[in-house]
Amino acid sequence: xxxxxxxxxxxxxxxxxxxxxxxxxxxxxxxxxxxxxxxxxxxxxxxxxxxxxxxxxxxxxxxxxxxxxxxxxxxxxxxxxxxxxxxxxxxxxxxxxxxxxxxxxxxxxxxxxxxxxxxxxxxxxxxxxxxxxxxxxxxxxxxxxxxxxxxxxxxxxxxxxxxxxxxxxxxxxxxx
Ligand SMILES: O=P(O)(O)OC[C@H]1O[C@H](OP(=O)(O)OP(=O)(O)O)[C@H](O)[C@@H]1O
Ligand code: HPA
Numbered sequence: 001x002x003x004x005x006x007x008x009x010x011x012x013x014x015x016x017x018x019x020x021x022x023x024x025x026x027x028x029x030x031x032x033x034x035x036x037x038x039x040x041x042x043x044x045x046x047x048x049x050x051x052x053x054x055x056x057x058x059x060x061x062x063x064x065x066x067x068x069x070x071x072x073x074x075x076x077x078x079x080x081x082x083x084x085x086x087x088x089x090x091x092x093x094x095x096x097x098x099x100x101x102x103x104x105x106x107x108x109x110x111x112x113x114x115x116x117x118x119x120x121x122x123x124x125x126x127x128x129x130x131x132x133x134x135x136x137x138x139x140x141x142x143x144x145x146x147x148x149x150x151x152x153x154x155x156x157x158x159x160x161x162x163x164x165x166x167x168x169x170x171x172x173x174x175x176x
Contacts, residue, residue, distance in 0.1 A: 003165040009176050014148055016170040019158055022147035026128055027058035029145050035061040039096040042088065045069040047102035050159035051130045066090045072109050075164040077154045082112050093121030102159045104129040107139035114141055130158060
C-alpha cells in the first residue's frame, strides 16, 4: 500500500489541537514534579522526536538533554526484540532521569530503558509518554505522565510511523 492509500484507510483519533493541549498539560505536570531537580531528559528516537520538540520549549526550568535510540518495531506494526542503536554516555549517576517517548504500548521498550538508566546510576526514573495504548493485559512498567489514551489500534502521526511513513502528520490517526 502506498502512503496515500494507508492515510485514506485511517481514522482521525486526536486532532492537532487536542495533541497541543496535551503537550501544555504534560509540561505543567512535569514542571510541578521535576522543576527543581535539574533532570536529564532523554528522547527515545525516532518516534519521540516530535513530542520532545514540542514539549521542551514548554519546560521553563534548567535541564540536560540527550537521546536513546532503541527500536523494537522497526518498520513493522508488531514488536520484536529491542535493537539498541544508541545509549547516551551522559553521566546518569545521582541524576533524576526523565524519558520522553511517543507511545507506551506493551511497555517492553520503556521497561528496558528504565532498567538501563537505573543500572547506570540514575537516582530516580520518570517517564512521559504522549500516548498510552489501552490493552487488556498488564504492562511491565507504567508512565508517570500520560498525554492521551488510545484504544488498541495501530496509531501513527506526531512522530509515530506506519510502515516507516507519516511521522510528520500533526494529528494522530489509526489504521482501520
Ligand atoms: O511499549 P512497546 O510495545 O515496547 O512500544 C513502544 C515503543 O515502540 C515505538 O518505537 P519503535 O520500536 O517503533 O521505534 P521508532 O521509535 O524508531 O519508531 C515507540 O516509539 C516506543 O519506543
Ligand atoms: O501503535 C503504534 N504506532 C506506532 N508505533 C508504535 N510503537 C508501538 N506501538 C505503536
